[in-house]
Amino acid sequence: MKKRETTKLFAPILGAILALGGSAVHACEVKVGVVGPFSGGAAQWGVAMKSGAELAAAEFNAAGGIPTDKGDCKIRLVEIDTQYSAQGAAAAANSLANEGVKVVLGPVGSPEVSGIKPVAARHRMLLMVNSYAKDAIGPKWPLAFHVSPGASGWALPIVRKAKERYGMKNVTIIAPNDQGGTDIAPVVAEAYTAEGIKTKEEYFQRGTADFTALVTRVLASKPDAIDLVSSPTVESGTLAKQLRVAGFRGPIGKLGGPGTEEIARIVGGYEALGDYYYFEPIVVDEEALKMRDAYKELTGKDSPEHTFFYLWGAASRLVFQAMKEAQSAQDSEAIAEKLRALDVKDPNIGEGLWIGQSFFGINQELSLPFGMGFVHNGQVEPLIKMPAAVDK
Amino acid sequence: MDTFLLALVIGAMFSAQYALIALGFTLVFGILGVVNFAHGSMYMLGGYVAYWSVSTLGLPYPIAVAIAVLFTGLLGALIEILLVHRIVEDHLSTLILTLGVSLVIVTGVSLIFGHEAPQFTFPIAGSIPLGPAYMPLDRLIVMIVSGVAILAVYLLIFRSAFGRAVRALSIDQSIARTYGMNPRVLFAVTMALSSGLAALAGALVTPILSLSPHAGESVLLTAFVVVILGGLGSIIGATWAAVITGMIQSFAGIYVGGSLGTLLLFVLVIAVLTVRPSGLFGAPARGA
Numbered sequence: 239m240k241k242r243e244t245t246k247l248f249a250p251i252l253g254a255i256l257a258l259g260g261s262a263v264h265a266c267e268v269k270v271g272v273v274g275p276f277s278g279g280a281a282q283w284g285v286a287m288k289s290g291a292e293l294a295a296a297e298f299n300a301a302g303g304i305p306t307d308k309g310d311c312k313i314r315l316v317e318i319d320t321q322y323s324a325q326g327a328a329a330a331a332n333s334l335a336n337e338g339v340k341v342v343l344g345p346v347g348s349p350e351v352s353g354i355k356p357v358a359a360r361h362r363m364l365l366m367v368n369s370y371a372k373d374a375i376g377p378k379w380p381l382a383f384h385v386s387p388g389a390s391g392w393a394l395p396i397v398r399k400a401k402e403r404y405g406m407k408n409v410t411i412i413a414p415n416d417q418g419g420t421d422i423a424p425v426v427a428e429a430y431t432a433e434g435i436k437t438k439e440e441y442f443q444r445g446t447a448d449f450t451a452l453v454t455r456v457l458a459s460k461p462d463a464i465d466l467v468s469s470p471t472v473e474s475g476t477l478a479k480q481l482r483v484a485g486f487r488g489p490i491g492k493l494g495g496p497g498t499e500e501i502a503r504i505v506g507g508y509e510a511l512g513d514y515y516y517f518e519p520i521v522v523d524e525e526a527l528k529m530r531d532a533y534k535e536l537t538g539k540d541s542p543e544h545t546f547f548y549l550w551g552a553a554s555r556l557v558f559q560a561m562k563e564a565q566s567a568q569d570s571e572a573i574a575e576k577l578r579a580l581d582v583k584d585p586n587i588g589e590g591l592w593i594g595q596s597f598f599g600i601n602q603e604l605s606l607p608f609g610m611g612f613v614h615n616g617q618v619e620p621l622i623k624m625p626a627a628v629d630k
Numbered sequence: 631m632d633t634f635l636l637a638l639v640i641g642a643m644f645s646a647q648y649a650l651i652a653l654g655f656t657l658v659f660g661i662l663g664v665v666n667f668a669h670g671s672m673y674m675l676g677g678y679v680a681y682w683s684v685s686t687l688g689l690p691y692p693i694a695v696a697i698a699v700l701f702t703g704l705l706g707a708l709i710e711i712l713l714v715h716r717i718v719e720d721h722l723s724t725l726i727l728t729l730g731v732s733l734v735i736v737t738g739v740s741l742i743f744g745h746e747a748p749q750f751t752f753p754i755a756g757s758i759p760l761g762p763a764y765m766p767l768d769r770l771i772v773m774i775v776s777g778v779a780i781l782a783v784y785l786l787i788f789r790s791a792f793g794r795a796v797r798a799l800s801i802d803q804s805i806a807r808t809y810g811m812n813p814r815v816l817f818a819v820t821m822a823l824s825s826g827l828a829a830l831a832g833a834l835v836t837p838i839l840s841l842s843p844h845a846g847e848s849v850l851l852t853a854f855v856v857v858i859l860g861g862l863g864s865i866i867g868a869t870w871a872a873v874i875t876g877m878i879q880s881f882a883g884i885y886v887g888g889s890l891g892t893l894l895l896f897v898l899v900i901a902v903l904t905v906r907p908s909g910l911f912g913a914p915a916r917g918a
Contacts, residue, residue: 451883503749
């Protein structure tokens with residue numbers, strides 16, 4: 239009886255120890271940093287990016303994980319909020335370095351990218367970033383990759399189509415007065431100028447909530463169209479709303495970060511938005527929508543509506559594939575080598591290529607098919623799928 | 631001349647908005663001695679409560695604004711009674727505490743309503759022509775409400791028994807107590823008033839501009855600039871500073887561009903603080 243009781247007492251403990259020991263053997267994991275704005279005005283970009291990375295990680299984990307010298311390891315994402323600031327991104331990189339992380343997805347904005355690059359370079363981290371800065375990537379940063387082309391890749395074909403539709407002769411470009419705006423506005427302006435359209439640039443202090451004075455100033459020059467380029471979504475929505483309230487009836491462009499639905503909501507609906515043309519990094523067609531279903535199935539959560547989810551899902555898949563082929567999560571140079579050599583072919587987004595040599599001096603810019611959208615008289619038209627941008 | 635008149639009208643619109651936002655902020659500092667970092671989040675919360683009342687409960691907008699003021703005012707009173715009052719004499723602790731409260735409110739709103747901006751527009755459109763300028767009706771309503779609020783707060787603080795009591799408490803709490811004044815109640819009412827004013831501004835202004843969980847951040851900065859320029863704790867100072875700030879932002883924004891307007895404002899603040907460290911209307915800093 240006593241023996242039976244002893245057995246009863248110790249059997250579960252022994253079982254638990256064995257289970258723990260067993261799980262320890264199989265609990266091999268590799269850490270990948272996910273860095274972006276998960277709070278603040280740019281949170282939707284960061285949240286969508288994080289969800290894309292979660293999808294790719296869940297897919298690779300379901301398929302066995304990343305082979306390393308310790309066996310097949312599961313990917314664990316280490317997520318750090320930058321609050322869309324350079325200092326936040328630099329602090330995130332330092333924190334990840336302390337955890338031994340060598341591969342980082344994000345951040346998503348120019349100020350953050352400027353902050354993270356020196357720290358990441360010091361710790362030999364591979365970065366997959368999004369930024370419209372002129373020096374987002376380059377020979378100086380051999381381990382930094384660009385998740386999609388900047389305006390230099392897609393602005394011209396979009397401007398061409400917008401001109402065909404609206405025939406504008408002069409455009410005012412409004413952007414924030416930091417690197418997130420001052421690096422992209424001149425590139426977009428160049429595309430308009432190349433099409434024979436006169437351009438004027440206006441800048442505002444990031445964080446501005448009320449644009450009445452700026453709108454008055456801009457409208458005094460009677461532009462045919464106004465392009466909000468890389469202005470964050472909430473600011474873009476407020477600007478568009480105030481432009482319409484002030485009586486501007488011309489087309490409003492957004493040749494920068496996405497967020498059309500939110501912008502339309504802020505303005506008061508698509509009807510109030512009127513004529514609008516915009517860049518979309520990804521065309522969310524039936525194939526792309528399968529990523530949503532996969533995310534729901536693998537994580538049990540609904541994916542964000544933002545197109546960054548699809549873009550970062552595709553980019554994260556490529557990074558994890560490179561890790562798989564390099565059989566490492568630590569040897570960032572070997573992973574970078576594999577990444578450069580990978581064929582860009584995403585099952586949901588389509589075929590693309592690596593570009594960037596002509597603008598950045600390094601071929602590390604992921605170019606996938608992108609989209610251009612029109613809202614005409616308040617009616618949303620189907621996105622036009624444009625082929626992946628190629629190097630000039 | 632046309633542009634000048636336009637800048638003047640826009641400056642007046644800005645001034646009314648800033649005065650409404652700064653009023654509650656300066657009131658809490660003047661009476662409780664608390665630099666309330668949660669003021670911006672109360673503005674944002676006021677916007678969300680009004681939005682929720684309109685979109686979910688289907689209530690008319692004016693009632694939604696009233697609900698936003700009452701709900702946020704009550705929340706402000708609770709925060710004062712349960713959290714701030716215990717440490718009201720420790721200025722650094724109240725500063726950190728209100729910052730924490732702000733983070734909790736912003737995170738809570740993000741969890742309930744999501745990170746993205748909802749569709750929330752002012753129910754009245756249109757404008758009144760003023761020569762070459764125009765005055766949007768929504769802004770006119772904000773100006774009228776702001777004027778009434780400033781007058782009401784002034785009368786409450788300087789012409790009522792309640793005002794005399796809270797001013798007495800702000801000068802010397804121990805003597806005021808001996809005269810039967812209860813800081814527990816009066817401070818809570820002051821905090822409720824301040825939060826309610828922030829919510830009133832939020833419920834009126836966010837449908838004109840935009841509503842998002844972080845809408846209060848720039849508002850907090852504006853409130854800081856206005857009350858520092860006017861003199862921390864001074865209601866009259868905050869009102870005049872709101873006019874100065876609004877006019878600078880309007881004229882600089884129209885004549886020299888958006889970026890330089892902000893720069894000019896901060897140059898003015900630095901210049902004023904260099905000459906008059908306690909602000910234009912220099913109410914002396916006080917402790918509760």
